Amino acid sequence: MSALVDLHCHGALGHEFGHESGGSAAAVAHHRAAGVGSVVASLVSARPDTLVGQVATLAPLVARGELAGIHLEGPFLSEERRGAHDPSVLTDPDLALVESLVSTCAEAGAPNALVQWTFAPERAGSGDLVAALARHGILPAVGHTDASAAVVAASLVAIADACGRPPLVTHLFNGMPPFHHRSGGPVAAALAAAARGDCVVELIADGVHVAAEVVRMVFETVGPEHVALVSDAMAATGLGDGAYEIGTLEVEVSGGVARLADGGSGRGSIAGSTSTLAQCVRWAVEVAGVPEADALTAASTTPAGILRP
Numbered sequence: 001m002s003a004l005v006d007l008h009c010h011g012a013l014g015h016e017f018g019h020e021s022g023g024s025a026a027a028v029a030h031h032r033a034a035g036v037g038s039v040v041a042s043l044v045s046a047r048p049d050t051l052v053g054q055v056a057t058l059a060p061l062v063a064r065g066e067l068a069g070i071h072l073e074g075p076f077l078s079e080e081r082r083g084a085h086d087p088s089v090l091t092d093p094d095l096a097l098v099e100s101l102v103s104t105c106a107e108a109g110a111p112n113a114l115v116q117w118t119f120a121p122e123r124a125g126s127g128d129l130v131a132a133l134a135r136h137g138i139l140p141a142v143g144h145t146d147a148s149a150a151v152v153a154a155s156l157v158a159i160a161d162a163c164g165r166p167p168l169v170t171h172l173f174n175g176m177p178p179f180h181h182r183s184g185g186p187v188a189a190a191l192a193a194a195a196r197g198d199c200v201v202e203l204i205a206d207g208v209h210v211a212a213e214v215v216r217m218v219f220e221t222v223g224p225e226h227v228a229l230v231s232d233a234m235a236a237t238g239l240g241d242g243a244y245e246i247g248t249l250e251v252e253v254s255g256g257v258a259r260l261a262d263g264g265s266g267r268g269s270i271a272g273s274t275s276t277l278a279q280c281v282r283w284a285v286e287v288a289g290v291p292e293a294d295a296l297t298a299a300s301t302t303p304a305g306i307l308r309p
């Protein structure tokens with residue numbers, strides 16, 4: 001069996017990736033001890049100077065081989081589909097931010113540390129963002145989007161053309177409008193593209209984010225070569241219920257489910273998972289009924305192909 005590869009993970013043991021070096025190392029060690037061989041650290045939307053600082057903290061861990069890379073989840077996301085991202089920092093694509101994060105990684109001795117970047121394709125300037133990311137070998141990932149099926153489909157084609165490989169769709173179903181039979185939205189576009197082999201869809205199989213029958217349906221529809229199981233694990237992973245943070249937003253974890261605590265602008269959105277990827281694989285097999293070999297492919301070979309195309 002290949003080692004598990006988690007492409008989307010925010011932390012563990014009370015630590016969010018990027019906040020400080022020791023905590024970031026402890027978080028990745030927790031996931032690795034749980035059987036996840038490679039972890040990509042995901043950063044939620046933040047101000048540009050904050051993101052530069054967080055990437056500067058994480059790039060040495062990539063250089064040392066502790067982390068497999070860094071994923072920027074925003075800040076070029078839809079306000080409508082922001083989920084647990086701070087609305088005050090969301091913005092249209094900012095190419096200067098891309099360049100400064102790339103330079104920060106190079107200065108830390110990890111020139112290829114940025115592996116993927118989630119954006120909403122309806123944001124103005126998305127085409128230029130895709131071109132810039134492709135130039136730097138960073139895989140654009142479509143997510144936290146309120147775009148139509150047509151806009152998402154066109155963006156997936158544009159990314160494949162620019163990068164010469166299929167793009168990612170960030171946690172399919174979460175952070176996008178639900179599928180409706182008279183308005184298929186991003187889900188329809190992503191499933192059709194994945195079934196053709198033209199994208200890989202992330203799925204958070206933690207028992208909270210996506211129903212068992214939907215997880216099984218995705219595997220049966222697009223096949224495990226086009227699904228990347230991800231944890232989306234936040235700081236409470238490995239600890240108990242209580243008060244935590246994601247970015248600058250307060251989170252309440254109750255019964256293992258993380259939700260924004262603000263009661264106002266965030267509308268109690270789910271705010272990441274409290275499961276490791278190894279626990280997600282177990283849930284996919286034991287509860288969702290995904291064949292074990294398929295769940296393991298989607299948690300190892302498929303995401304490894306995203307990291308090492």
Ligand SMILES: CC(=O)N[C@@H]1[C@@H](O)[C@H](O)[C@@H](COP(=O)(O)O)O[C@@H]1O
Nearest residue numbers: 082083084174175176269270271272
């Ligand atoms: C770190 C992150 O962004 N995680 C997202 C969260 O933002 C979103 O609220 C949730 C549910 O999304 P949904 O309400 O669209 O299903 O999925 C993920 O936990």
